[in-house]
């Protein structure tokens with residue numbers, strides 16, 4: 236049981252330490268009180284650690300310096316708090332697995348995936364009450380039409396809603412949602428924001444937001460956190476200046492042109508050759524009769540930069556999977572790469588992907604954490620596996636092993652990532668950087684950047700964008716936030732279902 240009149244969390248001169256580590260997570264002790272009538276967002280460079288501390292992680296020193304007065308004393312806060320993070324965990328399977336008819340035993344449909352968390356609910360609801368909660372959560376998150384779908388086949392946006400639903404179904408007393416709007420289109424963002432705003436008091440909701448994200452209207456209080464700890468927490472008015480500082484810091488990075496860097500120093504100039512890189516001539520894709528892409532025609536020419544737009548679930552990943560031959564219907568003569576119609580026997584998965592560099596949330600989600608940063612980038616020279624290349628690799632004809640290693644080292648040095656560090660030990664920012672370098676290292680003919688920069692810090696985004704600007708090759712980028720995609724000249728917008736795609740120039744268009 237909870238007491239709605241008592242504060243949710245009180246930090247009083249609290250030092251927070253990871254278990255078994257002597258060093259505190261923030262040098263400054265934390266003092267903050269969160270009341271049940273307030274609706275908080277946490278922002279700033281170290282917001283995620285602070286959310287973890289709110290969720291009951293880390294040891295508080297002294298023990299009574301962190302308390303949860305709204306909970307009964309016998310309740311362990313971490314057991315009734317749901318911290319839902321999204322930055323790396325998007326879809327739990329590799330792209331090609333989405334389209335296979337065979338399913339692994341652990342694959343489940345959405346209904347089963349959601350019901351599992353009802354079992355872990357600790358609030359003593361009767362089965363009938365649980366059924367009602369389940370139905371209401373499914374309805375509010377608009378998941379009804381997807382219940383029978385395998386979760387691996389859900390789009391990123393659909394999976395995001397599913398994970399929020401799962402967080403809610405475990406009936407937490409406090410739901411901490413870190414960057415819940417990452418990768419969501421504007422319509423889904425506003426639906427989800429409204430829902431999160433209406434949930435309190437059961438559960439209480441605290442958001443983690445990136446510095447430049449708009450703070451939803453329903454948020455009454457904001458805490459700004461950096462490496463030193465809590466800078467300031469208070470009403471929106473009280474922290475207005477601190478929020479402005481965060482935005483100014485970001486702007487100064489984006490207008491700093493002092494890098495004086497050209498990608499040509501690290502990668503050779505892009506080759507000239509056949510002008511038509513991708514030509515898709517009238518393709519329709521449906522899943523169990525449900526049309527996703529309808530009569531799609533699309534031509535991409537050498538050196539063009541395309542922004543692939545569309546709300547969540549409109550078929551962007553499906554379209555990319557046709558290009559990368561991850562989709563069973565990729566073997567279709569209506570898909571031409573370099574004027575060559577796709578045909579089994581003429582091309583294969585390797586010959587197609589030899590010229591494609593690809594960074595995406597799917598690759599991130601399943602990337603082997605045991606590789607070093609150097610090995611991670613080196614896997615960009617192989618196709619169809621995450622193994623570092625052996626002495627002979629698919630671009631061995633173009634680059635010697637020494638030349639490959641030299642290029643990997645210069646990229647890592649330029650982006651300031653430690654070659655020896657294990658992927659699992661890298662920060663989210665450096666993991667994303669390593670995967671970007673992996674996509675570009677072979678100087679591909681086509682570079683696919685699917686949400687590749689989201690989750691990076693501002694400086695890294697700026698550097699990657701500059702790099703791509705300088706590079707000059709053909710690019711297809713996906714991203715719902717303008718700042719997080721490289722500069723593009725053209726766009727194609729998918730509308731899903733029976734609707735035709737729309738194409739045009741990015742200039743003067745609305746993202």
Ligand SMILES: Nc1ncnc2c1ncn2[C@@H]1O[C@H](COP(=O)(O)OP(=O)(O)OP(=O)(O)O)[C@@H](O)[C@H]1O
Nearest residue numbers: 333388389390391392522547548549550551552553
């Ligand atoms: N194998 C499949 N079986 C059934 N439906 C599928 C399958 N794969 C994808 N879908 C559905 O097709 C639609 C398009 O999915 P896709 O992932 O291509 O969208 P998206 O535009 O990339 O979305 P997001 O921006 O959320 O990532 C979604 O409704 C998805 O649930």
